[in-house]
Every structure is written in structure tokens, then in C-alpha cells.
Amino acid sequence: MERPIRLQGTDGIRAVVHTISENRGNSSPVRRFLQEGKLTPEFVELYGFAFAKYIQRIRSPRELSVVVGWDPRDPQKILSDAMIRGLQKAGATVLSIGIVPTPLVPMYQVASNAEAGVMLTASHNPPDQNGIKLFAGHFGIKFFPQDDIALTDLIYQLDYRQLSTLSLSGRIQDCASAATELFHEFHLDVRNHLISDALALRDHILLVDHANGSLRGFAADVFQKIGFGQVIDVYEGIDREINRDCGAAELEGVSYIDPQQVQPGGIYAENLVIKRLFEIGLDYQSESRSGGKIVSAALFDGDGDRFFRLDYDPYQDRVSVVSGDEIAYHIAAFLSKQKKIASAADLFVITVESDLQTGVAAAALGRKPVVVGVGDKWLLLQAILSRATNAQPDSGHKDLIHKFENRPCQENLIPIERWLEELPICEEFSSYVGGEETGHTVTAGYLEDKSANRKLIFAGNGLKSALNLYAATEFAEHRSSPEFWRLLHRPFFPGFKKTLYVYYTDKSKLKFESPIWEDLHQTLIRETEERFGSRIAVSLVHKIEEPGMLYLEVIDKTEEKNVQAAIFIRNSGTEDKTGVYLRGAEHDRDNLIFIGEQLRRRLLENMINENHPYLKAAVLFLDGKKIDESAISRHRLLQEMTKSGLIDEAYQPTELGLRLID
Structure with missing residues (x-):
């Protein structure tokens, strides 16, 4: 089997957890990860050791300190203990902060002047999976692709049998209480939120959905202290996955939820x-x-770096969803209104997954829209590039800016660290907004390190x-009219946006x-020109952040030559799936869906991984046969088959599902 040059996806690694030790002879943890897709304690220990050695190599710290946190899906601490062992064997001092949301890892890393951070989480992935997110430097920056490649190469050079014999030379410190205190202080600090009148929040009844994850106990407490009228932690005392x-x-991808969808049998x-x-x-x-109450819910993902808002619309008797595009736009509009005067630093950075109209709407605010590849590291990079450019860089910095603008996948995080060290923390950073459709929103945050130095931090932070x-x-002027709900959920005129997934693909x-x-490329051009x-x-x-993505723009031939639609195919960086993304105008809906379905069929025919255990289970289910639920999560299987269009909401095979059986 050819080994990939990079083990990581968009944000670290994710895989199904396997914690039972088995005698596999010469089968290494890395081979099991690559061939079987299993995340074992041995692999995590090896990964932690290699990570510490890589940081020591690129930063040469006098003493390496690494912050380690994890989400609740590892209650016996099997994987977190394995990570800590690997770091200690490399000589690192581990600052253990326990079960925490992901953004607290870089926050505590910056506050404690630690050299690196590790978060064990599979984020929004199903509960049978776990993963590893990495942060480095005194600003808590995530790894860039070149760092991933170098780390992967180092992992391939290691022998776990030798690693297992090493002693624990590093120390471990319990920093959970200090980290929890920092989290609350950070979010209650007026520099880190836009709330100026807490009295306006007294009319809110706020339900909190922490996804039974890392924000349990954190989010509801902060909302109450900020001043929301009534805060209800719906899952308090309820044990769910x-x-x-x-x-x-x-x-x-959901805009509205109707009452019948929560009735028995509803989705x-x-x-x-x-x-x-x-x-x-x-x-x-x-x-x-009458404007006297707002009933809403704050939804997060398992590790707390994503956020969606739900509202009960009293005029339509339905629940409306405010997702990532609308969240980023609302925050940008608010900041622009406060600032009144636009500047070159007023960036609005979104990813290719966003509605095409999001950038158009941001431009109407006087902001400069920038579209990047998927991943909050790219949102951060644009903030730094903009600030570095506006700071009148010298010739050396201009060369670095040129490199990162034109080949970001070939650079590592060290130049970014140096820029941040040299750039003054100024007001221009405060107007920056970056957002992903999936609910990651990035704005500047501020805290003090242990030497009382003011530090800047950019991180996806759901709370x-x-x-x-x-x-x-x-x-306030619209609270007693339907206009309030329209502005809240449709702050700009949306375009058409749909994604068609195929799960269990061989992404290589x-x-x-x-x-x-090439086959998909030709199919895409042919179908687009015909429709x-x-x-x-x-x-x-060519999107420089994602070289493997196939991205086609549909351009209107009028004098304006506007981008009318975008159709692209990309592998998920966090799950075993490949998506066909359709973005354009509402009047092109039918054309885009037709093209998308043709491409999805091609993916189903050519990219399916026939050895994937969930694919085998899907075929059995479609064929009416029994599946082995000791090895397969039925809930996950049905959810992914529904998202793939293989079954309908009643779990009956669709035409596409029957095609898979054939």
C-alpha cells in the first residue's frame, strides 16, 4: 500500500477508535491506521511523541510545554493518557486541562506561554470516532499542510517497539482549574464580545445544546453570567452520546424546521x-x-468550535436556522455600523462552501470579500496577510507575503509566528471577520499571558x-413585527446552495x-455547457489551499462577466466522504441539481471503497439483510445513508441506493 505523504485532513486526523490490544505481530500502529482506519492508543502515543520532537526541531525551546485537552468521548482517558505518555517520553512538560472545548487549548497555550497544544476530539464526527487537533507557537496557530507533511514523515521514521521501552522523562501538571477560570474570564471580558447592553438580553429564553460535548457546564454558565433572562441546559442530567x-x-444545510418533523417518525x-x-x-x-420574548437555542458541536442559532418564529410557527454564512454577515454588518468608516483591513473571509451571495452582500457593506479553501487556518492566514501588507512591510516580508499568497501549502507556520511577534496589536484586527458555512466564525480575541503581556488570539470559538x-x-425597532424574523434569518438575499455527498469513498x-x-472534469464541463x-x-x-479540489466557475458572458455559479468536487478533510457542491442563483436550481446528480453517480461508480465496513453494511441494509451491529453503529449508518441519498427519511432504498446494489 502506498503511504500518503500527509496523514492529516483539513484539521488533524480522525478515525474510528479501537482500544483493545491485539497481537498483530509486525503490524505497526501506523499500518493499522492506514489500512484499517483504526485509531489505537499506540498510534496516539506515537503521534504525540513525533509532535513533540517536531516542535523541538522547529522552535528549539529551552523547555517544551504542551497543553493537552480532550472531549468527553474518551471517559476512561485511554487515548488522552496515551497522548500524554508520548509527549512525556519526548521530554515535554504536559499541562493537562481535562475535558474542555477546543478553543480553550490555544487560549491556555497563549496565556501560559506554552510552545504547543493538543486537543483529542473528533469534533462533529460520530461518537465512535476520535481524533487529534494540533496547535503550535505562542499564538495558538494550527498546523499548515507543510507542517503536516513534515510530521507525517517523522512518524514514518519511528518504531513503536522502541518507543514503548522509553521512560517518561517529562513532567505533568494539572492545570484544569486554571484553564476553566481563564475560559470564563475570557468570554466575560468586554474586549471579546460585542454585547454592550445586557438588559436587552433579559427578554431571551435561551436553550443550550452543547451536543453532549465539551461545552457542557461551560456554555450555560457564561450565558447566565452575561445576562440572558432564562438559560436552559436541555441535556443537563441526561446521558447521551x-x-x-x-x-x-x-x-x-437546513434552513427551516416544521412542527411535523419533531413528531414521532419525523427526522x-x-x-x-x-x-x-x-x-x-x-x-x-x-x-x-409583541416583542416581549425571544425563544431561541444556541447549538454547538462536540468540541465547541462551531455554533448555529435556532429561533422559534411566532408568525410562521416554525424553527428557523441561522447558519455560518448568516452569522458571519450579521457580525460583519454590526462591526461596520459601529466603525462607520471602512478601511483596507475590513476583510470578510469565507470559504468555497459559502453561498455565493454572502460575499456579494459583504461587499455592499464596504468590506473586501476573500474566498479561501476549507479550514479555519486559512481564515487566520488572510487576517495576518492583510495586517502584514498594511504595515508597510520591508522587502523580506514582501517575499514571505508573496510565498503565502501563491503557495500556502508549501510553507510552514514559523513565518506566520514571526509576523505575529513583530506586528503591533492594533484596532485593525478587531474589524476582521472570517466564517465558514458550517459554523466556524473567527474574530480577534485578547488575553494576557503570565507576564501580563497583551496577546492576540484567532480561533474558531462557538461560544x-x-x-x-x-x-x-x-x-429593537423590529422586535414586534415579522420583519425582525426576516432580517434575522435572511439578512441578505440568498442564492441556491446544496451539497450532495457520497460516503465511504477512496479519497486517494x-x-x-x-x-x-479527469473523468469528472470532462463530465462537469460537458453537463454544464449542455444545461x-x-x-x-x-x-x-485552481484553489491553492486545496490542490486536489475540482472547482469550476460558470461565468455569465455579459459585459459584467459575473460568476453565475460554482460547481466543485472535494474530499472531506474530516470524514470518509466526497462531496459535490452546488452554488449559484435560485433560478439555476434545476440545472445545478441535474449536474450534481450526474457527478454523484460518477463518484458512486468510480470512487467507492469496497472494503469499507460501512459500505458493506449499507449494501446489506439496502438488500434487506441483517447487519452486524456489534461492529457497526446502526444510527451512524442510517444517518450517512440518508445524507448520501441512498435511502429516504423512511429508510427505504432510493433509485440511487438500488443503483449501488446493482
């Missing part, structure tokens, strides 16, 4: 937060119409995003100019 029938990831029948939102919303329907959104959407097949890439006709031109766009 992380991300199961809850959380922000459950609602990706959200097991979602306690949505059910409670309808119940409480109906109880306060009259007061909500910070929630506080900022609630501040940005207090349209989708590489630039590979046979499958749209002579009124358009097509342009293949």
Missing part, C-alpha cells in the same frame, strides 16, 4: 432541543409577537460567536489530473 441527535452538525423526533423549542415557543407565542451574534441581532483517487479527476447553453463560459479554477 456526543453529537447524536443533537448539536450544530445535525442541521448543516428530528429524537432531538430534544428542537422539540423543547417548539413547546416553549408556542407557550410564549403571543409575547414573542464567542454566539455572544457576538446575539449582540449583532438586537434589532481524487488527485489533480488523476484518471478519475446552461451558450450564455455562459466555464472556467477551471
